[in-house]
Amino acid sequence: MRQEDAPLVRTLPLFAGASETTVEKLLQASFLQRFPAQVELISEDQPADFFYVVLEGCIELFANAGPKQSTAAIVRPVSSFAAAAVLRDGNYLLSARTLEPSRVLMIPGESVRAAFAGDAAFAKAFALELAAAYRRTMKALNNQKLRTAIERLANYLLQEHQTQGAAGNLTLPTEKQTLASLLGMTSENLSRSFGALAAHGVKVTGREIQLSDITSLETIAKPTPLIDDPMY
Template identity: 50%
Template sequence: SGMVEANFEAMLAGSFLQRFPASVVLFSESDLTDFLHILVDGQVELFASANNREGTMTLIKPVATFVLASALVDGAYQMSARTLASSQILMIPAENIRVAMLADRDFSHKAVLELASCYHGVVRAYKNIKLRTGVERLANYLLVQHRRQGGDILTLPVEKRTLASMLGITPENLSRAFSTLKPYGVKVDGPKIDLQNIKDLETLAKPSVLIDTP
């Protein structure tokens, strides 16, 4: 990693690697941030709640940290987290992270880059919500999955309920959005999606490198 070995060992003191089954809430928003979490294997959903409503903020895939900002400021978790699949997670005491930031230049540099990447992700997500309709968001999501999975027939990596929450629409509106995309070659069979006319879908979606992740 480039860290001084002694600093690296000190940072990992008191850490532990644990496997959690699916549907386990790892922490809740407003709880004190005790650990930095690193997803080694599996999938984690970050979500938030207000006024008896719940929304998916983002999905974490390995290998990735989450709640780094909360760990650095010694504050409360700003989101809740739960496993969507059996997941292996490395948990490092938050205090160790703050000490490492002061003690090790290489670690500080990498932490800043991670925070910058997270910030860019938040901006992209916000632009996606503010500048596109629900149908356009779904169309671009399918195009991203098309690139990631490498074929015209793809499998939704999350339940449709979670996908709707990610896109900022209700499950009912997600169904309507899929119906709207039928003339653009989108055929739905449960979690299987057949993209039969990528060109027409791209014409509708108008994908942007400033919004859509690779």
Template identity: 55%
Template sequence: MRPDDLPQIRELNIFKGISEESFDELMRASFLQTFPAQMELIEEGEPADFLHVVVEGCVELFAQSNGRESTMAMVYPVSSFILAAIMKDAVYLMSARTNKKSRVLMIPAVSVRHVFDTDPAFSKAMVIELSSCYRGVVKEHKNLKLRTSVERLANRILRYRQKQQNDQITLPYDKKILASNLGMTPENLSRAFNTLKPYGVKVEGNKITLSDVEQLAKFAKPSKLIDDQSV
């Protein structure tokens, strides 16, 4: 860990309010490392040795079984991943790879668990983080079980619009990954975009232009309890 990086790390939400002592302990055996794109950071089934925090870039969580693979989530700064495995001292349930060049903070599991036991501010922060992750998966699960693929895409587009504050949207990653994340094949994603054309969705490469948000929203029927990041 380079001393230069410490102040920036210290500002992260998950360290807000914790003692200097705790922070030092956490950082002592940690790494802040920059990885190139497409680097596998974690493989499911392995013991959870480090808590990972995406500081910069983007990390894909994915899972495999029986020859199939699916993108489970994309993790953006500043969020941790695989916190539950750390707390339970269990194996990872998902694999992780960088989607683009990324800076990742890696904190040893033992340190995390020890500071959790000794610093109430940190345990509070961890629980909030864990709760957010939990609710994120629940929403994803609802999304998958209660909507068709075209509806999922429509709502995803609306989410991007919200996040980018623009009717001109740039897809944050490859359509292949987006398809997998939405639980469909790339071919099907392509067709789903076409299905949304009548609702004012124009696609050119990774740029999407919305010309009739109202109609799109009427079709998508977004739900706070599925789509809102903040709820």
């Protein structure tokens, strides 16, 4: 990777407590790559050669089964993916594509495992990241199994509203297609779910959403910190 990027990368939470040598070794073997939108970075079922850290842009993780496709997560800076696959030296369970032009740090799995074994601070940071991702996935599973499509959408809107400053409006960060897949429904159904939420103060104009009755929306959504609080 290029010299001028080193400072940025060193500030990553993942490298917070790691020793100088560890970071040095990791970065030396890594690639800091720029990708345009709609590039497939990894394909499910392939050997997990790299651990990925998203520095800029936006990556969609998704799975295929025959003709169907499901978005498992959307990764934004600064966050990572493929931790479990790399640590276990297994195969990717998900494919990944850029949704926007992105900058991505690619660290060889071999290097990650070596750093994990040799640097306790890095091991801790890496495992904490892994555990956080695990918990997000568990929440996604509960979300999917315990809620209807409208409830999932309502909770998504409330969460995004919170993230974006709770100003009574928000902007969808992805195409509605992608959002639908993330929320486990078809895009037609997402459209209808938005329609149903109009009665609860949700006004949709393209990707711009206005929430004029949060209370009513919360009544529908029945949010619970166990599923919806990103900090949990």
